[in-house]
Amino acid sequence: MISNTEETLNFIARLEECYAKKRKVFVDLESVDHIGNGAIVVLLSKMVQFKSSNIDFNGNYPKNRYARSILKESGFIKNLFKDFTVEDEYVIGDENNKIYTHGQRNVNPVLSSDIIKHLSKLIWETPQRCIGVQRVFLELMQNTNNHASFDNLGEKHWWLSVDYDKENNKAKFSFIDFGVGIFKSLENKNSGSKFYRIIEKVKNIYKYGNNAELLKLLLEGEIHKTATGDYYRGKGLPGIVNALKQNRISNLTIISNNAMADVNNNKYKLLNKALNGSFFSWELNYNNEHFSE
Template identity: 50%
Template structure:
Protein backbone atom coordinates (compact mmCIF):
# COMPACT_ATOMS: atom_id res chain seq x y z
CA UNK A 1 0.00 0.00 0.00
CA UNK A 2 2.78 2.45 0.98
CA UNK A 3 4.82 1.39 -2.10
CA UNK A 4 1.81 2.05 -4.35
CA UNK A 5 1.28 5.51 -2.77
CA UNK A 6 4.99 6.36 -3.22
CA UNK A 7 4.90 5.30 -6.90
CA UNK A 8 1.85 7.52 -7.53
CA UNK A 9 3.48 10.41 -5.66
CA UNK A 10 6.71 10.08 -7.63
CA UNK A 11 4.74 10.13 -10.89
CA UNK A 12 2.84 13.23 -9.76
CA UNK A 13 6.13 14.95 -8.89
CA UNK A 14 7.80 14.15 -12.23
CA UNK A 15 8.59 17.17 -14.38
CA UNK A 16 8.34 19.75 -11.59
CA UNK A 17 11.27 21.52 -9.94
CA UNK A 18 12.39 21.13 -6.33
CA UNK A 19 10.88 24.53 -5.26
CA UNK A 20 7.58 23.55 -6.92
CA UNK A 21 7.60 20.18 -5.09
CA UNK A 22 8.30 22.00 -1.83
CA UNK A 23 5.45 24.46 -2.49
CA UNK A 24 3.08 21.59 -3.27
CA UNK A 25 4.04 19.79 -0.05
CA UNK A 26 3.63 22.89 2.15
CA UNK A 27 0.79 24.82 0.54
CA UNK A 28 -1.28 22.49 -1.66
CA UNK A 29 -1.46 19.00 -0.19
CA UNK A 30 -2.45 20.07 3.39
CA UNK A 31 -5.16 22.40 2.05
CA UNK A 32 -6.84 20.26 -0.62
CA UNK A 33 -10.34 20.89 0.75
CA UNK A 34 -9.89 24.71 0.89
CA UNK A 35 -11.20 27.00 -1.84
CA UNK A 36 -8.14 28.70 -3.36
CA UNK A 37 -8.59 32.43 -3.99
CA UNK A 38 -5.97 34.08 -6.19
CA UNK A 39 -4.83 37.55 -5.06
CA UNK A 40 -4.15 40.04 -7.88
CA UNK A 41 -0.51 40.63 -8.88
CA UNK A 42 -0.91 44.28 -7.86
CA UNK A 43 -2.49 44.05 -4.43
CA UNK A 44 -3.26 47.74 -3.96
CA UNK A 45 -6.64 49.39 -3.42
CA UNK A 46 -5.31 52.66 -4.84
CA UNK A 47 -3.38 51.32 -7.86
CA UNK A 48 -5.63 48.37 -8.74
CA UNK A 49 -9.13 49.02 -7.31
CA UNK A 50 -10.82 46.79 -9.93
CA UNK A 51 -8.66 43.74 -9.10
CA UNK A 52 -8.83 44.24 -5.32
CA UNK A 53 -12.62 44.77 -5.23
CA UNK A 54 -13.04 41.54 -7.22
CA UNK A 55 -10.67 39.75 -4.80
CA UNK A 56 -12.65 41.02 -1.76
CA UNK A 57 -15.91 40.06 -3.44
CA UNK A 58 -14.68 36.45 -3.88
CA UNK A 59 -13.57 36.28 -0.23
CA UNK A 60 -16.85 37.79 1.01
CA UNK A 61 -18.88 35.20 -0.94
CA UNK A 62 -17.00 32.34 0.77
CA UNK A 63 -17.24 34.07 4.15
CA UNK A 64 -21.03 34.36 3.74
CA UNK A 65 -21.16 30.66 2.74
CA UNK A 66 -18.90 29.77 5.71
CA UNK A 67 -16.41 28.08 3.33
CA UNK A 68 -12.74 27.86 4.30
CA UNK A 69 -10.32 29.62 1.98
CA UNK A 70 -6.66 29.54 1.03
CA UNK A 71 -5.43 32.91 -0.26
CA UNK A 72 -2.80 32.52 -2.98
CA UNK A 73 -0.37 35.43 -2.57
CA UNK A 74 2.45 33.61 -4.36
CA UNK A 75 2.19 35.68 -7.58
CA UNK A 76 1.78 39.09 -5.91
CA UNK A 77 4.45 41.44 -7.31
CA UNK A 78 3.36 44.68 -5.62
CA UNK A 79 1.58 45.06 -2.30
CA UNK A 80 0.85 48.45 -0.75
CA UNK A 81 0.03 49.32 2.83
CA UNK A 82 -3.57 50.25 2.02
CA UNK A 83 -4.16 46.60 1.01
CA UNK A 84 -2.72 45.25 4.29
CA UNK A 85 -5.67 46.56 6.34
CA UNK A 86 -8.06 44.85 3.90
CA UNK A 87 -6.24 41.51 4.21
CA UNK A 88 -5.96 41.72 8.00
CA UNK A 89 -9.58 42.70 8.53
CA UNK A 90 -10.91 39.91 6.29
CA UNK A 91 -8.63 37.32 7.91
CA UNK A 92 -9.76 38.31 11.42
CA UNK A 93 -13.44 38.14 10.34
CA UNK A 94 -12.96 34.57 9.08
CA UNK A 95 -11.00 33.39 12.11
CA UNK A 96 -13.26 35.10 14.68
CA UNK A 97 -16.21 33.26 13.13
CA UNK A 98 -14.30 29.95 13.17
CA UNK A 99 -13.99 29.71 9.39
CA UNK A 100 -10.55 28.42 8.39
CA UNK A 101 -8.41 30.97 6.56
CA UNK A 102 -4.90 30.25 5.34
CA UNK A 103 -2.50 31.26 2.60
CA UNK A 104 1.00 31.37 1.21
CA UNK A 105 3.24 34.40 0.70
CA UNK A 106 4.70 36.30 -2.26
CA UNK A 107 7.86 35.03 -3.91
CA UNK A 108 8.63 38.67 -4.75
CA UNK A 109 11.00 39.75 -1.96
CA UNK A 110 9.77 43.35 -1.63
CA UNK A 111 6.10 42.30 -1.40
CA UNK A 112 7.05 39.60 1.09
CA UNK A 113 9.01 42.09 3.24
CA UNK A 114 5.99 44.42 3.43
CA UNK A 115 3.72 41.54 4.52
CA UNK A 116 6.29 40.46 7.12
CA UNK A 117 6.58 44.02 8.49
CA UNK A 118 2.81 44.20 8.91
CA UNK A 119 2.88 40.98 10.99
CA UNK A 120 0.22 39.52 8.65
CA UNK A 121 2.13 36.22 8.35
CA UNK A 122 2.35 35.96 12.14
CA UNK A 123 -1.42 36.49 12.55
CA UNK A 124 -2.16 33.97 9.79
CA UNK A 125 -1.39 31.16 12.26
CA UNK A 126 -3.16 32.63 15.28
CA UNK A 127 -6.68 32.05 16.56
CA UNK A 128 -9.02 35.02 16.94
CA UNK A 129 -12.32 35.33 18.71
CA UNK A 130 -15.08 37.88 18.14
CA UNK A 131 -14.06 40.95 20.12
CA UNK A 132 -15.07 44.59 20.44
CA UNK A 133 -11.54 45.74 19.72
CA UNK A 134 -8.36 44.54 17.97
CA UNK A 135 -4.83 45.95 17.92
CA UNK A 136 -2.37 44.40 15.50
CA UNK A 137 1.15 45.20 14.33
CA UNK A 138 3.70 47.54 15.86
CA UNK A 139 3.61 51.27 16.53
CA UNK A 140 6.96 51.95 14.86
CA UNK A 141 5.96 50.98 11.32
CA UNK A 142 2.50 49.62 10.52
CA UNK A 143 -0.20 49.46 13.18
CA UNK A 144 -3.79 48.31 12.69
CA UNK A 145 -6.73 49.10 14.99
CA UNK A 146 -10.34 48.00 14.93
CA UNK A 147 -13.26 49.11 17.08
CA UNK A 148 -16.99 49.81 16.86
CA UNK A 149 -17.06 53.27 18.40
CA UNK A 150 -15.56 56.77 18.08
CA UNK A 151 -12.19 56.99 19.83
CA UNK A 152 -10.73 60.51 19.94
CA UNK A 153 -7.98 59.42 22.35
CA UNK A 154 -6.69 56.94 19.78
CA UNK A 155 -6.69 59.77 17.21
CA UNK A 156 -4.55 61.93 19.53
CA UNK A 157 -2.04 59.13 20.03
CA UNK A 158 -1.80 58.34 16.31
CA UNK A 159 -1.31 62.02 15.39
CA UNK A 160 1.39 62.45 18.06
CA UNK A 161 3.34 59.51 16.58
CA UNK A 162 2.66 60.58 12.98
CA UNK A 163 3.90 64.14 13.54
CA UNK A 164 7.14 62.80 15.03
CA UNK A 165 7.72 60.76 11.85
CA UNK A 166 6.92 63.71 9.56
CA UNK A 167 8.47 66.68 11.44
CA UNK A 168 10.62 65.10 14.12
CA UNK A 169 8.52 66.48 16.99
CA UNK A 170 4.91 66.60 18.18
CA UNK A 171 2.54 68.86 16.20
CA UNK A 172 -1.19 69.52 16.06
CA UNK A 173 -2.78 68.09 12.91
CA UNK A 174 -6.43 69.11 13.22
CA UNK A 175 -7.21 67.91 9.69
CA UNK A 176 -6.13 64.35 10.49
CA UNK A 177 -8.08 64.43 13.79
CA UNK A 178 -11.18 65.69 11.97
CA UNK A 179 -10.83 63.02 9.27
CA UNK A 180 -10.52 60.20 11.81
CA UNK A 181 -13.54 61.35 13.87
CA UNK A 182 -15.75 61.81 10.79
CA UNK A 183 -14.88 58.33 9.48
CA UNK A 184 -15.51 56.66 12.84
CA UNK A 185 -18.90 58.43 13.00
CA UNK A 186 -19.65 57.49 9.39
CA UNK A 187 -19.26 53.78 10.14
CA UNK A 188 -22.47 54.08 12.14
CA UNK A 189 -24.15 56.56 9.78
CA UNK A 190 -23.64 54.30 6.76
CA UNK A 191 -24.69 51.13 8.56
CA UNK A 192 -28.08 49.58 8.06
CA UNK A 193 -30.35 51.38 10.59
CA UNK A 194 -31.00 48.14 12.46
CA UNK A 195 -27.29 47.34 12.75
CA UNK A 196 -25.76 50.57 14.07
CA UNK A 197 -22.82 49.90 16.40
CA UNK A 198 -22.41 46.33 15.16
CA UNK A 199 -19.69 46.84 12.55
CA UNK A 200 -15.99 47.31 13.18
CA UNK A 201 -14.08 50.07 11.49
CA UNK A 202 -10.48 49.22 10.63
CA UNK A 203 -7.61 51.69 10.53
CA UNK A 204 -4.04 51.00 9.46
CA UNK A 205 -1.26 53.55 9.86
CA UNK A 206 2.09 53.19 8.11
CA UNK A 207 5.16 55.26 9.04
CA UNK A 208 7.56 55.84 6.14
CA UNK A 209 10.50 57.24 8.08
CA UNK A 210 12.80 57.43 5.06
CA UNK A 211 10.48 59.80 3.15
CA UNK A 212 8.96 61.48 6.24
CA UNK A 213 5.43 60.46 5.32
CA UNK A 214 2.60 58.69 7.17
CA UNK A 215 -0.24 56.96 5.32
CA UNK A 216 -3.66 56.15 6.79
CA UNK A 217 -6.06 53.54 5.42
CA UNK A 218 -9.56 53.35 6.91
CA UNK A 219 -12.14 50.73 6.01
CA UNK A 220 -15.63 49.87 7.13
CA UNK A 221 -17.56 46.90 5.81
CA UNK A 222 -20.94 48.58 6.16
CA UNK A 223 -23.25 48.95 3.17
CA UNK A 224 -21.40 51.83 1.50
CA UNK A 225 -22.48 55.39 0.73
CA UNK A 226 -24.99 54.86 -2.10
CA UNK A 227 -26.68 51.82 -0.56
CA UNK A 228 -26.92 53.79 2.68
CA UNK A 229 -28.64 56.73 0.92
CA UNK A 230 -31.13 54.36 -0.71
CA UNK A 231 -31.86 52.76 2.68
CA UNK A 232 -32.69 56.00 4.53
CA UNK A 233 -36.03 55.72 6.29
CA UNK A 234 -38.91 58.13 6.65
CA UNK A 235 -37.95 60.81 9.18
CA UNK A 236 -34.32 61.06 8.06
CA UNK A 237 -33.38 64.36 6.38
CA UNK A 238 -31.88 62.22 3.61
CA UNK A 239 -35.08 60.18 3.02
CA UNK A 240 -35.88 60.35 -0.72
CA UNK A 241 -32.88 62.63 -1.29
CA UNK A 242 -31.87 61.04 -4.61
CA UNK A 243 -35.27 61.83 -6.15
CA UNK A 244 -35.04 65.42 -4.87
CA UNK A 245 -31.50 65.75 -6.23
CA UNK A 246 -32.54 64.52 -9.70
CA UNK A 247 -35.13 67.30 -9.86
CA UNK A 248 -32.39 69.91 -9.39
CA UNK A 249 -29.21 68.43 -10.88
CA UNK A 250 -28.61 66.10 -13.79
CA UNK A 251 -26.29 63.22 -13.02
CA UNK A 252 -25.86 59.91 -14.80
CA UNK A 253 -24.20 57.44 -12.42
CA UNK A 254 -22.73 56.94 -8.96
CA UNK A 255 -19.40 58.51 -9.94
CA UNK A 256 -21.21 61.76 -10.75
CA UNK A 257 -23.32 61.37 -7.60
CA UNK A 258 -20.20 61.03 -5.41
CA UNK A 259 -18.92 64.29 -6.93
CA UNK A 260 -22.15 66.00 -5.82
CA UNK A 261 -21.76 64.50 -2.33
CA UNK A 262 -18.15 65.64 -2.04
CA UNK A 263 -18.86 69.25 -3.05
CA UNK A 264 -21.78 69.57 -0.59
CA UNK A 265 -24.57 69.73 -3.24
CA UNK A 266 -26.39 66.71 -1.79
CA UNK A 267 -26.44 68.22 1.71
CA UNK A 268 -27.70 71.61 0.44
CA UNK A 269 -30.49 69.82 -1.45
CA UNK A 270 -31.50 67.82 1.66
CA UNK A 271 -31.50 70.74 4.12
CA UNK A 272 -31.77 73.90 2.04
CA UNK A 273 -28.84 75.24 4.07
CA UNK A 274 -25.16 75.80 3.28
CA UNK A 275 -23.03 72.74 3.78
CA UNK A 276 -22.10 72.27 7.48
CA UNK A 277 -18.74 70.58 6.92
CA UNK A 278 -19.31 67.05 8.22
CA UNK A 279 -18.92 63.56 6.73
CA UNK A 280 -17.01 62.82 3.52
CA UNK A 281 -17.38 66.38 2.12
CA UNK A 282 -15.86 67.71 5.35
CA UNK A 283 -12.87 65.42 4.80
CA UNK A 284 -12.51 66.82 1.29
CA UNK A 285 -12.47 70.35 2.79
CA UNK A 286 -9.61 69.19 5.04
CA UNK A 287 -7.71 68.16 1.87
CA UNK A 288 -8.50 71.49 0.17
CA UNK A 289 -7.00 73.30 3.18
CA UNK A 290 -3.81 71.25 2.67
CA UNK A 291 -4.17 69.50 6.03
CA UNK A 292 -3.94 66.06 4.39
CA UNK A 293 -2.83 64.83 0.96
CA UNK A 294 -3.55 62.13 -1.65
CA UNK A 295 -7.16 61.49 -0.57
CA UNK A 296 -8.76 58.44 -2.21
CA UNK A 297 -12.23 57.00 -1.58
CA UNK A 298 -13.70 53.69 -2.74
CA UNK A 299 -17.34 53.05 -1.93
CA UNK A 300 -19.75 50.66 -3.65
CA UNK A 301 -18.91 50.89 -7.37
CA UNK A 302 -16.91 54.16 -7.40
CA UNK A 303 -13.22 55.01 -6.95
CA UNK A 304 -12.50 58.71 -6.40
CA UNK A 305 -9.05 60.30 -6.42
CA UNK A 306 -9.79 63.74 -4.96
CA UNK A 307 -6.33 65.16 -5.65
CA UNK A 308 -6.76 64.62 -9.40
CA UNK A 309 -10.58 65.07 -9.27
CA UNK A 310 -11.10 61.70 -10.96
CA UNK A 311 -14.28 59.70 -10.26
CA UNK A 312 -14.43 56.27 -11.93
CA UNK A 313 -17.03 53.51 -12.02
CA UNK A 314 -15.80 50.05 -10.95
CA UNK A 315 -17.15 46.90 -12.68
CA UNK A 316 -17.85 45.22 -9.29
CA UNK A 317 -19.25 46.83 -6.17
CA UNK A 318 -17.43 47.00 -2.83
CA UNK A 319 -19.75 46.58 0.14
CA UNK A 320 -18.41 49.30 2.40
CA UNK A 321 -16.27 52.43 2.34
CA UNK A 322 -12.49 52.66 2.04
CA UNK A 323 -10.63 55.96 2.59
CA UNK A 324 -6.90 56.55 2.17
CA UNK A 325 -4.88 59.70 2.85
CA UNK A 326 -1.34 60.81 3.66
CA UNK A 327 0.37 63.31 5.92
CA UNK A 328 3.64 64.89 4.78
CA UNK A 329 5.84 67.85 5.78
CA UNK A 330 4.05 70.19 3.34
CA UNK A 331 0.74 69.79 5.17
CA UNK A 332 -0.61 72.49 7.51
CA UNK A 333 0.25 71.88 11.17
CA UNK A 334 0.92 73.82 14.37
CA UNK A 335 2.40 73.33 17.82
CA UNK A 336 0.18 72.40 20.77
CA UNK A 337 -2.09 69.54 21.77
CA UNK A 338 -4.62 67.94 19.41
Protein backbone atom coordinates in the same frame (compact mmCIF):
# COMPACT_ATOMS: atom_id res chain seq x y z
CA MET B 1 -7.12 49.22 -3.71
CA ILE B 2 -6.01 52.29 -5.66
CA SER B 3 -3.64 51.18 -8.42
CA ASN B 4 -5.37 47.82 -9.09
CA THR B 5 -8.90 48.52 -7.91
CA GLU B 6 -11.02 46.15 -10.00
CA GLU B 7 -8.84 43.10 -9.35
CA THR B 8 -8.68 43.84 -5.63
CA LEU B 9 -12.47 44.21 -5.43
CA ASN B 10 -12.81 40.85 -7.20
CA PHE B 11 -10.48 39.37 -4.59
CA ILE B 12 -12.60 40.80 -1.75
CA ALA B 13 -15.76 39.44 -3.37
CA ARG B 14 -14.27 35.95 -3.58
CA LEU B 15 -13.32 36.07 0.10
CA GLU B 16 -16.80 37.26 1.04
CA GLU B 17 -18.36 34.44 -0.97
CA CYS B 18 -16.21 31.88 0.85
CA TYR B 19 -17.10 33.44 4.20
CA ALA B 20 -20.82 33.34 3.44
CA LYS B 21 -20.51 29.64 2.58
CA LYS B 22 -18.21 29.00 5.58
CA ARG B 23 -15.52 27.67 3.26
CA LYS B 24 -11.88 27.70 4.32
CA VAL B 25 -9.44 29.69 2.22
CA PHE B 26 -5.75 29.72 1.39
CA VAL B 27 -4.50 33.06 0.08
CA ASP B 28 -1.75 32.32 -2.45
CA LEU B 29 0.49 35.40 -2.57
CA GLU B 30 3.57 33.83 -4.16
CA SER B 31 3.32 35.79 -7.42
CA VAL B 32 2.50 39.15 -5.81
CA ASP B 33 5.22 41.75 -6.48
CA HIS B 34 3.50 44.80 -4.98
CA ILE B 35 1.13 45.08 -2.05
CA GLY B 36 -0.36 48.38 -0.95
CA ASN B 37 -1.48 49.61 2.43
CA GLY B 38 -5.15 49.46 1.43
CA ALA B 39 -4.93 45.84 0.34
CA ILE B 40 -3.17 44.93 3.58
CA VAL B 41 -5.90 46.34 5.80
CA VAL B 42 -8.49 44.42 3.75
CA LEU B 43 -6.48 41.21 4.08
CA LEU B 44 -6.02 41.61 7.83
CA SER B 45 -9.67 42.49 8.44
CA LYS B 46 -10.85 39.47 6.46
CA MET B 47 -8.42 37.21 8.29
CA VAL B 48 -9.90 38.33 11.62
CA GLN B 49 -13.44 37.86 10.29
CA PHE B 50 -12.75 34.26 9.24
CA LYS B 51 -10.84 33.33 12.37
CA SER B 52 -13.36 34.85 14.77
CA SER B 53 -15.98 32.66 13.06
CA ASN B 54 -13.74 29.56 13.31
CA ILE B 55 -13.34 29.26 9.54
CA ASP B 56 -9.84 28.19 8.44
CA PHE B 57 -7.84 31.02 6.87
CA ASN B 58 -4.27 30.50 5.71
CA GLY B 59 -1.78 31.94 3.25
CA ASN B 60 1.82 32.20 2.12
CA TYR B 61 4.53 34.78 1.44
CA PRO B 62 5.21 36.51 -1.90
CA LYS B 63 8.44 35.45 -3.59
CA ASN B 64 9.23 39.11 -4.23
CA ARG B 65 11.52 40.27 -1.42
CA TYR B 66 10.03 43.76 -1.07
CA ALA B 67 6.42 42.56 -1.06
CA ARG B 68 7.35 39.82 1.42
CA SER B 69 8.92 42.32 3.82
CA ILE B 70 5.85 44.60 3.66
CA LEU B 71 3.53 41.70 4.40
CA LYS B 72 5.70 40.49 7.26
CA GLU B 73 5.74 43.96 8.85
CA SER B 74 1.94 44.10 8.64
CA GLY B 75 1.58 41.19 11.07
CA PHE B 76 -0.32 39.05 8.55
CA ILE B 77 1.80 35.90 8.81
CA LYS B 78 2.29 36.24 12.57
CA ASN B 79 -1.45 36.50 13.16
CA LEU B 80 -2.31 33.58 10.88
CA PHE B 81 -1.57 31.35 13.85
CA LYS B 82 -3.51 33.40 16.39
CA ASP B 83 -7.04 32.65 17.57
CA PHE B 84 -9.48 35.55 17.31
CA THR B 85 -12.84 35.92 19.03
CA VAL B 86 -15.78 38.18 18.21
CA GLU B 87 -14.72 41.42 19.88
CA ASP B 88 -15.25 45.15 19.53
CA GLU B 89 -11.56 45.98 19.18
CA TYR B 90 -8.53 44.45 17.51
CA VAL B 91 -4.95 45.64 17.28
CA ILE B 92 -2.46 44.01 14.90
CA GLY B 93 1.12 45.16 15.30
CA ASP B 94 2.28 48.03 17.49
CA GLU B 95 3.26 51.64 16.94
CA ASN B 96 6.94 50.73 16.69
CA ASN B 97 6.23 48.65 13.58
CA LYS B 98 5.96 50.14 10.12
CA ILE B 99 2.32 49.14 9.80
CA TYR B 100 -0.23 49.39 12.61
CA THR B 101 -3.76 48.11 12.07
CA HIS B 102 -6.83 48.58 14.27
CA GLY B 103 -10.35 47.28 14.08
CA GLN B 104 -13.09 48.85 16.20
CA ARG B 105 -16.80 49.68 16.19
CA ASN B 106 -16.89 52.87 18.25
CA VAL B 107 -15.73 56.45 17.73
CA ASN B 108 -12.36 56.64 19.48
CA PRO B 109 -10.81 60.13 19.60
CA VAL B 110 -8.12 59.00 22.06
CA LEU B 111 -6.84 56.39 19.61
CA SER B 112 -6.68 58.90 16.75
CA SER B 113 -4.93 61.48 18.95
CA ASP B 114 -2.32 58.93 20.00
CA ILE B 115 -1.68 57.93 16.38
CA ILE B 116 -1.33 61.57 15.29
CA LYS B 117 1.03 62.33 18.15
CA HIS B 118 3.25 59.38 17.27
CA LEU B 119 3.32 60.02 13.51
CA SER B 120 3.77 63.78 13.76
CA LYS B 121 6.82 63.21 15.93
CA LEU B 122 8.27 60.98 13.21
CA ILE B 123 7.53 63.53 10.48
CA TRP B 124 8.42 66.81 12.27
CA GLU B 125 10.56 65.48 15.18
CA THR B 126 8.18 66.93 17.78
CA PRO B 127 4.48 66.11 18.35
CA GLN B 128 2.13 68.35 16.39
CA ARG B 129 -1.60 69.02 16.23
CA CYS B 130 -2.89 67.81 12.86
CA ILE B 131 -6.51 68.91 12.89
CA GLY B 132 -7.12 67.78 9.31
CA VAL B 133 -6.21 64.17 10.10
CA GLN B 134 -8.22 64.32 13.32
CA ARG B 135 -11.24 65.58 11.33
CA VAL B 136 -10.93 62.67 8.89
CA PHE B 137 -10.64 60.11 11.68
CA LEU B 138 -13.69 61.35 13.57
CA GLU B 139 -15.89 61.71 10.51
CA LEU B 140 -15.11 58.21 9.24
CA MET B 141 -15.52 56.57 12.64
CA GLN B 142 -18.80 58.42 13.14
CA ASN B 143 -20.06 57.48 9.66
CA THR B 144 -19.35 53.80 10.27
CA ASN B 145 -21.01 53.93 13.67
CA ASN B 146 -24.15 55.70 12.40
CA HIS B 147 -24.57 54.69 8.76
CA ALA B 148 -22.78 51.40 7.98
CA SER B 149 -25.76 49.25 8.97
CA PHE B 150 -29.47 49.52 8.23
CA ASP B 151 -30.40 48.01 11.58
CA ASN B 152 -28.20 48.82 14.58
CA LEU B 153 -25.82 51.66 15.45
CA GLY B 154 -22.25 50.52 15.99
CA GLU B 155 -22.87 47.11 14.42
CA LYS B 156 -20.04 47.22 11.86
CA HIS B 157 -16.30 47.31 12.46
CA TRP B 158 -14.13 49.95 10.91
CA TRP B 159 -10.52 49.13 10.12
CA LEU B 160 -7.61 51.55 10.05
CA SER B 161 -4.09 50.82 8.88
CA VAL B 162 -1.23 53.29 9.27
CA ASP B 163 2.05 52.99 7.38
CA TYR B 164 4.95 55.37 8.00
CA ASP B 165 7.10 55.79 4.87
CA LYS B 166 10.50 56.72 6.28
CA GLU B 167 12.12 57.21 2.87
CA ASN B 168 9.59 59.90 1.87
CA ASN B 169 8.86 61.04 5.43
CA LYS B 170 5.10 60.69 5.22
CA ALA B 171 2.31 58.62 6.75
CA LYS B 172 -0.21 56.69 4.69
CA PHE B 173 -3.65 55.93 6.09
CA SER B 174 -6.18 53.36 4.87
CA PHE B 175 -9.64 53.15 6.41
CA ILE B 176 -12.32 50.65 5.44
CA ASP B 177 -15.68 49.49 6.67
CA PHE B 178 -17.69 46.64 5.21
CA GLY B 179 -21.07 48.22 5.82
CA VAL B 180 -23.71 49.09 3.25
CA GLY B 181 -21.72 51.86 1.55
CA ILE B 182 -22.55 55.51 0.89
CA PHE B 183 -25.18 55.10 -1.82
CA LYS B 184 -27.09 52.21 -0.28
CA SER B 185 -27.16 54.19 2.97
CA LEU B 186 -28.61 57.24 1.20
CA GLU B 187 -31.19 55.09 -0.59
CA ASN B 188 -32.51 53.68 2.69
CA LYS B 189 -33.05 56.75 4.86
CA ASN B 190 -36.34 56.64 6.73
CA SER B 191 -39.07 59.27 6.43
CA GLY B 192 -37.89 61.07 9.57
CA SER B 193 -34.44 61.79 8.11
CA LYS B 194 -33.59 65.04 6.35
CA PHE B 195 -31.96 62.83 3.70
CA TYR B 196 -35.16 60.88 3.02
CA ARG B 197 -35.53 60.38 -0.78
CA ILE B 198 -32.52 62.67 -1.24
CA ILE B 199 -31.19 60.79 -4.29
CA GLU B 200 -34.48 61.37 -6.10
CA LYS B 201 -34.40 65.07 -5.20
CA VAL B 202 -30.78 65.50 -6.28
CA LYS B 203 -31.40 63.67 -9.53
CA ASN B 204 -34.26 66.03 -10.39
CA ILE B 205 -32.14 69.11 -9.64
CA TYR B 206 -28.74 68.15 -11.05
CA LYS B 207 -29.75 65.56 -13.65
CA TYR B 208 -26.83 63.35 -12.63
CA GLY B 209 -26.41 60.06 -14.46
CA ASN B 210 -24.56 57.69 -12.15
CA ASN B 211 -23.01 57.16 -8.72
CA ALA B 212 -19.67 58.65 -9.77
CA GLU B 213 -21.40 61.97 -10.45
CA LEU B 214 -23.45 61.61 -7.27
CA LEU B 215 -20.27 61.06 -5.24
CA LYS B 216 -18.84 64.30 -6.60
CA LEU B 217 -22.01 66.20 -5.63
CA LEU B 218 -21.88 64.65 -2.17
CA LEU B 219 -18.24 65.61 -1.59
CA GLU B 220 -18.85 69.15 -2.83
CA GLY B 221 -21.64 69.60 -0.27
CA GLU B 222 -24.46 69.84 -2.83
CA ILE B 223 -26.44 66.95 -1.34
CA HIS B 224 -26.33 68.53 2.11
CA LYS B 225 -27.45 71.83 0.59
CA THR B 226 -30.36 70.11 -1.19
CA ALA B 227 -31.45 68.34 1.99
CA THR B 228 -31.16 71.29 4.39
CA GLY B 229 -31.26 74.40 2.22
CA ASP B 230 -27.92 75.46 3.70
CA TYR B 231 -24.26 74.87 2.97
CA TYR B 232 -22.46 72.28 5.06
CA ARG B 233 -20.53 73.63 8.03
CA GLY B 234 -17.29 71.70 7.85
CA LYS B 235 -18.76 68.35 8.85
CA GLY B 236 -19.44 65.09 7.05
CA LEU B 237 -17.66 63.95 3.92
CA PRO B 238 -17.41 67.52 2.53
CA GLY B 239 -15.46 68.37 5.70
CA ILE B 240 -12.88 65.73 4.75
CA VAL B 241 -12.53 67.27 1.30
CA ASN B 242 -12.18 70.68 2.93
CA ALA B 243 -9.24 69.35 4.96
CA LEU B 244 -7.60 68.40 1.66
CA LYS B 245 -8.24 71.84 0.15
CA GLN B 246 -6.70 73.46 3.22
CA ASN B 247 -3.54 71.36 2.78
CA ARG B 248 -4.13 69.52 6.06
CA ILE B 249 -4.03 66.12 4.34
CA SER B 250 -2.86 64.91 0.91
CA ASN B 251 -3.74 62.34 -1.78
CA LEU B 252 -7.33 61.59 -0.84
CA THR B 253 -8.98 58.62 -2.58
CA ILE B 254 -12.48 57.29 -1.87
CA ILE B 255 -14.20 54.08 -3.00
CA SER B 256 -17.79 53.26 -2.04
CA ASN B 257 -20.15 50.80 -3.69
CA ASN B 258 -19.48 51.16 -7.44
CA ALA B 259 -17.90 54.64 -7.47
CA MET B 260 -14.30 55.82 -7.02
CA ALA B 261 -12.97 59.34 -6.48
CA ASP B 262 -9.41 60.59 -6.95
CA VAL B 263 -10.25 63.81 -5.14
CA ASN B 264 -6.85 65.48 -5.64
CA ASN B 265 -7.22 65.32 -9.41
CA ASN B 266 -11.01 65.78 -9.49
CA LYS B 267 -11.46 62.40 -11.19
CA TYR B 268 -14.57 60.31 -10.57
CA LYS B 269 -15.39 56.99 -12.21
CA LEU B 270 -17.73 54.04 -12.06
CA LEU B 271 -16.35 50.62 -11.18
CA ASN B 272 -17.32 47.34 -12.78
CA LYS B 273 -17.18 45.63 -9.40
CA ALA B 274 -18.81 47.15 -6.31
CA LEU B 275 -17.38 47.31 -2.81
CA ASN B 276 -19.75 46.34 -0.02
CA GLY B 277 -18.70 49.24 2.16
CA SER B 278 -16.45 52.28 1.91
CA PHE B 279 -12.69 52.75 1.59
CA PHE B 280 -10.70 55.94 2.23
CA SER B 281 -7.00 56.55 1.69
CA TRP B 282 -5.05 59.71 2.51
CA GLU B 283 -1.57 60.88 3.49
CA LEU B 284 0.14 63.27 5.88
CA ASN B 285 3.47 64.71 4.77
CA TYR B 286 6.03 67.26 5.88
CA ASN B 287 4.45 70.07 3.83
CA ASN B 288 0.94 69.64 5.21
CA GLU B 289 -0.36 72.24 7.63
CA HIS B 290 0.23 71.42 11.30
CA PHE B 291 0.30 73.25 14.63
CA SER B 292 2.63 73.03 17.61
CA GLU B 293 1.12 71.51 20.73
